[in-house]
Amino acid sequence: MTDTPETGATEAQQPLQISQRVLAQYVRDMSFENIMAQKGVSGEVQPEIQVGVNLDAKKRGTDDEQYEVITKLNITSKTKDKGDPLFILELEYAGVFKIEGVPAPQLHAYLLIECPRITFPFVRRIVSDVTRDGGFPPLNLETIDFVALYRNEIARRAQAQAEANGKADA
Template sequence: MAEGNGSDVADNMPALNAMVQYTKDFSFENPNAPRSLGPQSQAPNIAIQVNVNVRQMAEMDFEVELLLEGSATDGTDVLFKFELNYAGLFRLINIPQNEMHPIVMIECPRLLFPFARQIVAEAVRSGGFPPLYIDPIDFAGLYRRRLEEMAAQQDEGAPIASA
């Protein structure tokens, strides 16, 4: 009869560990203050772009960057703009090689997003506006679209951009 506390099973279980999270770069601009802080006749037009970059740091360690860029405009006037590069160092343990890419491109940004969202909301509030709470992002959908774009580029014979 085998003795033990089941640590052999636990040692072989897949794991995703967030080693550290950090702001790599952040910018907030309120270029037309204080004029832009007055009452607005209509809701501002808000545009947000999302990107994810991954860099392998060691055999099991990956730096994942979540890039959020956004702006709010009222007609032709810019109310505010922001750029946030929020990153984390993640360790993937006992993850099959073919499953690593989706994990770092979907699950890691999903773990980073609530923290990045809060940084943006607080910066916008500190800039004199109501906090901007970015809607949840479907990282799985973004990943699928990126794979489709890469497949289309391959079909056209164009060089493939790195994901």
Template sequence: MSDTPASPNNAAGPAGANPQNPPSLTVLAQYVKDLSFENPRAPEVYQANEAPKIDVNVDVQGRQLHTDQYEIELSVAARANQGDSAEVMFVTEATYAGIFEIKNVPKEQLEMLMLVECPRLLFPFMRQIVADATRNGNFPPLMLEPIDFMGIYIANAQRKAAAAANPQTEPAS
């Protein structure tokens, strides 16, 4: 830590932030909110010789609990089918959540922080939960690939902007 006084050129710090109240993100709690593993065709499913086709869907939701406190939910649903058939090998669904205290962040940056940085902190735990659930179902652990939450956030923002710029008119009845 430095005791050097701030120069006049950077007295306010980055982007005019108040050095007395710097932005902060604190994890107050983390927990499994929902966990389900289904193995509907056991034990016959273990006779399959072909690799499963696995579809994974990820969702992030956030809501304010109290002043400066937010619950962020990271949900994953994975479904494995036998090859190209519709026969389900396993289905797992999990929601891992955290309560975050977010202080001194401009409102225009709050959504990005909630939908990018918070799930990035939760993801390694969710990855382990999904891997353990599939391994405990006697399948190889499903190791989720890293997720680019910022890329998803930007793509969603661009879709919203495009939709706002080109509103579809409803047909006359």
């Protein structure tokens, strides 16, 4: 078989093979405050739950292919009628990933979308167990749309940058 220009072009157009391995997962930080048990709440309690999600990713050490991706949750539960706090759960869950074959311009999005998708079931389990062990019904988090979360953060940063440029021009 001889190499022809067509063969070389076909091989060059093949997408890169992406390889991803989870090297480690761990709880970086966690706090659970059962305010209801400390202060007491009277009457029937209808909880209102708010979940805040934040993501962070950084290169790990000197290995160009290892990244630490942290999912940060801030969950508050209050009574619907009076707004009395029931509990506060703060969780930082990290995953260490070895990622190969992702083009540099797409790496940021990959780290903040694909990596949290992999660790999310573990985060969900921890939240469920901690709330149950804290004396509440287990909180089963809804699936988080990491693509929408990423797009919202990019839009927020672009707006903040535009506002900063507007103030600099004034």
